[in-house]
Amino acid sequence: MDRLRMEKQIAFIEEIDRVKQIYRRTILMDGSRNENDAEHSWHLAVMAVLLSEYAGEEIDLLKVVKMVLIHDIVEIDAGDTYCYDEVGCLDKRDREVRAADRIFNILPDDQAREFRELWEEFEECNTPEAKFAASLDRFQPLLHNYKTRGLSWKKHGITKGRVIERNSLISEGAPDLWEYARDIIEKAVDNQFLRE
Amino acid sequence: MDRLRMEKQIAFIEEIDRVKQIYRRTILMDGSRNENDAEHSWHLAVMAVLLSEYAGEEIDLLKVVKMVLIHDIVEIDAGDTYCYDEVGCLDKRDREVRAADRIFNILPDDQAREFRELWEEFEECNTPEAKFAASLDRFQPLLHNYKTRGLSWKKHGITKGRVIERNSLISEGAPDLWEYARDIIEKAVDNQFLRE
Numbered sequence: 001m002d003r004l005r006m007e008k009q010i011a012f013i014e015e016i017d018r019v020k021q022i023y024r025r026t027i028l029m030d031g032s033r034n035e036n037d038a039e040h041s042w043h044l045a046v047m048a049v050l051l052s053e054y055a056g057e058e059i060d061l062l063k064v065v066k067m068v069l070i071h072d073i074v075e076i077d078a079g080d081t082y083c084y085d086e087v088g089c090l091d092k093r094d095r096e097v098r099a100a101d102r103i104f105n106i107l108p109d110d111q112a113r114e115f116r117e118l119w120e121e122f123e124e125c126n127t128p129e130a131k132f133a134a135s136l137d138r139f140q141p142l143l144h145n146y147k148t149r150g151l152s153w154k155k156h157g158i159t160k161g162r163v164i165e166r167n168s169l170i171s172e173g174a175p176d177l178w179e180y181a182r183d184i185i186e187k188a189v190d191n192q193f194l195r196e
Numbered sequence: 197m198d199r200l201r202m203e204k205q206i207a208f209i210e211e212i213d214r215v216k217q218i219y220r221r222t223i224l225m226d227g228s229r230n231e232n233d234a235e236h237s238w239h240l241a242v243m244a245v246l247l248s249e250y251a252g253e254e255i256d257l258l259k260v261v262k263m264v265l266i267h268d269i270v271e272i273d274a275g276d277t278y279c280y281d282e283v284g285c286l287d288k289r290d291r292e293v294r295a296a297d298r299i300f301n302i303l304p305d306d307q308a309r310e311f312r313e314l315w316e317e318f319e320e321c322n323t324p325e326a327k328f329a330a331s332l333d334r335f336q337p338l339l340h341n342y343k344t345r346g347l348s349w350k351k352h353g354i355t356k357g358r359v360i361e362r363n364s365l366i367s368e369g370a371p372d373l374w375e376y377a378r379d380i381i382e383k384a385v386d387n388q389f390l391r392e
Contacts, residue, residue: 001372001375006250006372006373006376009246009247010339010376012246013239013242013243013246013336013339014225014339014343016239016242017224017225017226017239017340017343018226019238020224020231020235020239021224021226021228028213028216028217029210029213030213030214030217032217035216036235038234038235038238038239039216039232039234039235039238041238042215042234042235042237042238042241042265043209043212043213043216043234045238045241045261045265046209046212046265046266047209049262049265050205050208050209050303050307051205054197054202061258062257062258062261065241065258065261066245069238069241069242069245070242107246111246140209143206143209143210144213147210147213176197176202177202179197180202180206
């Protein structure tokens, strides 16, 4: 056993405990509190397993699961940037790259490289796996918003047009899920959870 | 697209949001609050990916990841049973089987069967994947206890002998990790985080 290698792995496992403290704008379905990144990533991983049949192209499921498990780890340093925050999005990439440089490099070189590549692939959103992962990452908060009668949408004054713009990439990563998402958006408007 | 199938899948995805509200005895590494089952399961899934090289036998990593992602879903109904609670452990199996019957059957039949089988395999702890998954499920709270200077051990009056008894299955599921765990336990005693 290479003890130094194991110590680096465990140092990383300890570091990412902080993901449990990064709170998002998404509110739990019972409306009780905001969701954190660890909970969100777990939910996406289970969704990846259950919904893989709806991926737009053939996917490597293990790769998708790894991607969603680690996609928000950079937020330990960079914080959560609300997807409808146009100012925060301006320097998001810079903040997250610095975070990736620090955090993934806690790992042994080969694993640091694997995680960095998975994260970059997710960010670039060009492969079937990344497109499917990104679709889940959009669909899950949509469900939460619908189940909480638009709590987070209302709080931030979000309109139907912006929700469609933000989520339309689901039509490529998981076309059948996009059909379902469109229905939810219409029902949300009908029920006044979301402004026209 | 089979709409009814998708509706069952999404009903399950909504149901498991409650896993984020099942709090465990484990305390976050910064000592701030107890950990919940969604956070715990996410942490185990990342650990499965990073530590698979230490599995005692050859494993199917995707299967291990699925197992740790869903292993605590039954606690939505059955609640978290503290691993050192001898009374609570008496009817744990009954409570969890009833929960599995209800919750997994929200899914379409094929996926209900897959998840039930994965959960039973984890519980029986006889396959290489289940042994490795169980090892991670023991090792993670050990790390948390050590990093919090024994907060949860002290609160519940746990001794070194009981920690070794509880965790010794790691020696089979992930032998090198057990060596590391033994060192942690010794250091915990030396530092008075854990009673002899």
